[in-house]
Amino acid sequence: xxxVGDVVAERSVHLTRESLVRYAGASGDFNPIHYRxxxxxxxxxxxxxxxxxxxxxxxxETIVPWLGDAGRILEYGVRFTRPVVVAPEIGxxxxxxxxxxxxxxxxxxxxxTVTHGESTVLGKAQARVRLV
Amino acid sequence: MNPELVGRAFPPTAPYLVGREKVREFARAxxxxxxxxxxxxxxxxxxxxxxxxxxxxxxxxxxxxxxxLLAEPDTGIELSRVLHAEQRFRCTRPIVAGDELTGTLSVxxxxxxxxxxxxxxxxxxxxxxxxxxxxxxxxxxxxxGEQ
Numbered sequence: 207x208x209x210v211g212d213v214v215a216e217r218s219v220h221l222t223r224e225s226l227v228r229y230a231g232a233s234g235d236f237n238p239i240h241y242r243x244x245x246x247x248x249x250x251x252x253x254x255x256x257x258x259x260x261x262x263x264x265x266x267e268t269i270v271p272w273l274g275d276a277g278r279i280l281e282y283g284v285r286f287t288r289p290v291v292v293a294p295e296i297g298x299x300x301x302x303x304x305x306x307x308x309x310x311x312x313x314x315x316x317x318x319t320v321t322h323g324e325s326t327v328l329g330k331a332q333a334r335v336r337l338v
Numbered sequence: 339m340n341p342e343l344v345g346r347a348f349p350p351t352a353p354y355l356v357g358r359e360k361v362r363e364f365a366r367a368x369x370x371x372x373x374x375x376x377x378x379x380x381x382x383x384x385x386x387x388x389x390x391x392x393x394x395x396x397x398x399x400x401x402x403x404x405x406x407l408l409a410e411p412d413t414g415i416e417l418s419r420v421l422h423a424e425q426r427f428r429c430t431r432p433i434v435a436g437d438e439l440t441g442t443l444s445v446x447x448x449x450x451x452x453x454x455x456x457x458x459x460x461x462x463x464x465x466x467x468x469x470x471x472x473x474x475x476x477x478x479x480x481x482x483g484e485q
Contacts, residue, residue: 219369231363232364233367233401234398235401259394260367262425263368263394263397264369264370267368267369267393270374270392275384276391276392276393277390277429277431277432280429282393282429283427284424284425286423286424
């Protein structure tokens with residue numbers, strides 16, 4: 207049995223520029239702010255940014271091995287609250303912690319905290335999952 | 339930004355055939371190491387006909403519908419001024435390789451906030467049998483430009 211507050215999964219992911227190019231190709235999102243410094247600075251961004259959908263996608267995958275079946279995920283939503291700058295040489299490390307936020311007979315709400323350095327980058331990142 | 343977009347009907351996208359290698363490629367891109375995303379035998383052991391796409395894979399089909407929105411001549415939306423503010427997926431079942439998916443877009447809300455517009459759009463994604471697979475909801479913040 208799981209209880210509110212339990213950490214069900216956690217991991218760290220090291221994003222590099224290669225990760226962003228790989229995600230661009232896999233998803234079809236070729237917005238150049240995700241791989242060109244000149245374009246990012248021209249639109250006054252602090253640097254090349256990770257796709258919000260990459261952060262959202264890698265965050266939820268943290269709980270898939272615990273769930274055992276991605277089909278148990280009934281609903282998943284996030285707010286993109288802070289951009290993740292991926293530096294050309296050192297990249298960016300994201301840390302994901304998945305905690306039980308609420309639980310009933312056959313489902314639970316899992317709250318995901320995704321941090322980059324000292325900052326949380328997703329707001330209200332919550333998944334509703336089937337437990338049986 | 340054009341408030342009359344709300345309620346406008348968009349045609350379903352052409353069927354998107356989900357390929358096994360595409361699922362593997364997407365899984366690798368989102369650091370999804372679980373075998374169900376790459377190994378058909380692992381997926382079959384869970385009761386699926388082929389590899390299971392990661393939960394956010396629906397964005398690939400949703401993206402096709404958002405391109406329809408951007409292609410409308412009267413939206414007032416310029417891609418370079420679009421910011422992704424929120425995203426949600428409501429799933430009936432996971433997407434698996436072999437699915438033929440169509441997405442149907444609707445714009446559910448346009449709200450003015452300061453000099454920007456917040457556009458909420460919903461993409462209803464169905465399989466070849468017409469059964470619901472997932473609904474993808476996006477909130478985009480669209481800047482008004484400086485002319």
